[in-house]
Amino acid sequence: MEDKKLSNPTQFPVPWKQIVFVVGVGCAVMENGMVYGWSAVLPTMQSSNTTQGFTITQEDVSWLASLVPLAAIVGNLSSGPLVEFIGPVRLMLSVLIPSVGFWFLMALSSVKWLLYVGRAGSALCCAIIDTVVQPLTAELSSTRIRGLAGALPEVLASVGLLLIYVMAHTTPPPVATGASIIPLLPVIVLLFFVPEFIELRKRRNVYPVLLTLSFFMLRELGGRSAVFSYSVYIFRDSGVGLDAFTCTVLVGLARLGATCVASLMVDRLGRRPLLLMTALVCGLAQTVGGISLHMEVAGSAWVPTACILVFVASYGLGVGPIPWILSGELLPNPVRSLGISIITLIFNLIVFGVNYVFLNIIAEIGLGLTLAIFGVFNFALAAIGWRWLPESRGVSLQELELAFSSHKRNPKTGEENRNVIGKDSLEVRECVSEKNIGRESLLEEKKAVDELEHLKEDCIEGKECEEYVRTACVCV
Known part of the structure; x- marks a missing residue:
């Protein structure tokens, strides 16, 4: 009877505290969705009918959108050693609490430099959370729910993104910015009860770090950050008949819906097929939309909008959540914190570069060619995943370590x-x-x-x- 019990561990329910802890850690990523989506308030701040005591220029828009990955570099460099020293849970608490102050600073700033300080501070907190969440989620989750648990942060990041999109469209910028602290308060309380993990051994395994890094790099070079940071500007340039802000809310809804579906499918279909299929669809959608914009086909103004929504949905189904799941699964335990620090550092460098030059690129070569170039990188992501990515569904973390040796x-x-x-x-x-x-x-x-x-x-x-x-x- 004991052997039978051991051979079928899935007959037991998942402990409720494990579920609560995983959800609590994942909810911290709502902060990241709001930080990235906050750029949606900038067009309103640029208009002449706002009450702030300063003017937002096009150069400010580029810097404020790009400041997130730039400031995050500091967080990526410091988070690995800090995780080893104080533990991931304490580190998350230490950045979420001051993050509340940075949001208030952005909401109440009467001079432009305070807005920049608040933006940089929230970006720093966002980067540290990115580094910590997936390894901690993998540690807290049993094997049979690890895929769902790993996809949950991406779902909650989509919730944060949608919330800030809706608030940017329906409320004044100071209200939308200040209200962004509300979801963080219960997360801070819950994290006080999450157990701490600080036990890591000292050795390296470069191959899984490089493989996971390649997915993040190609994903960002495929235009993810540009689409979500500049969605209002993209829809304006595409000539769509709908209001650009309405289309932006549709982007948030498409991503949220897709990530919810992905969280249910990732443990059934597996990480590898979802990543490969969605990367191909993302590349195809960007290529078709780019060609349509570049050729300026009469009566096809709806095509770029549809292609962007298809890209967002495909991103939410696989290209978005799965690299984060893999960062918690593929990186060996002894180098998990250090590896994720390196990955998020390079990832944010690329995000900064793409965000900063995006408006200049579309001014030079047009939005159509830019989208087509993004598509090439998503095709490359699919090719690398097909060639080298092992399936991690239902496989223990210890077996995954051995898979790369x-x-x-x-x-x-x-x-x-x-x-x-x-x-x-x-x-x-x-x-x-x-x-x-x-x-x-x-x-x-x-x-x-x-x-x-x-x-x-x-x-x-x-x-x-x-x-x-x-x-x-x-x-x-």
Whole structure:
């Protein structure tokens, strides 16, 4: 009976505290959606009927939109060492609390430089949250819900993006900016109850870091940040008949709906097929929309708008959430915090470059050619994923680490050891996960899995595996 129980760990319900912790951590990413979408208030601030005591120029728009990835570089450089020193949960709390002050500073600023300071501060907090959320989510989640949990932050970022889009369209800029702190307050309270993880070993695995980095780089070079940061300007330039702000809200709704669907599909269809299919659709939508704009076909003004909405929906289904899920799954535990710091650093450098030059590029070569170039990068993302990305659905984090290491031969038999004990590790983790009812049990699970990892490495080296199997049975 005990063996049967071990071989089918999914018969147990997921502990409710685990769900609450995962949702609480994911809700912090609403801050990021609001930070990126805040650029939607800038066209209103540029108009002459606003009450602020300064004027927003086109150059200010470029800088305020680009300041997020630029200021985030500091956060990316510092977040890795800070995670090791104080832990991810304490680090999130330490940036969410001052983030409230930065939003108030932006809302109440009477001089332009205070607006810039608030924008830079919120960008710094946003970058640190980006670095911490996915590794922490992976640590808190059992294997069978890890895909859903990993997609949840992207869903909640879409909620934040949609909220700021709607508020930018319906309320004055100071109100829209100040109201952005409201979703953060319950998250701050909840994070005080999330358990802390600080146990990492010191070694590197470059290949999964480079693979994950390539997805983030190609995604940003594919125009993600430009579409969401400059959506009002894109729709104005495309000549669509609808009001540009209405189209922007449609973008927010399309992304939110798609990410909700993705969170339900990612554990059923898998990460790899969703990423490949949606990257191809994103590239195709951008190419078709770009060609339509460039050729200026009569009566086809609706085509670019439809293509942008298809791009946004496809992005939300796979290209958006899956790289973040992979950052929590593919990066080996010993280098997860450092790896995600490097990835988000380079990612934000590219976002800054794309955001800063975007308006100048479309002024030089036109929006049509710009969209077509973006499409090429999404096709490249699909090609790299097809060639090198393993499927991580239903695979334990420990097995994924081994997937990127070369197979080692057993010195006694001369045969390759191919993750022969991965199933045991998965089952033990699931079984121990059923007892995750609080802070202490979560930390005990982490310690148990780490101890099994040391024994697993000995087994893969060709040593006797009886001790691993005996330890696995004791954990039950």
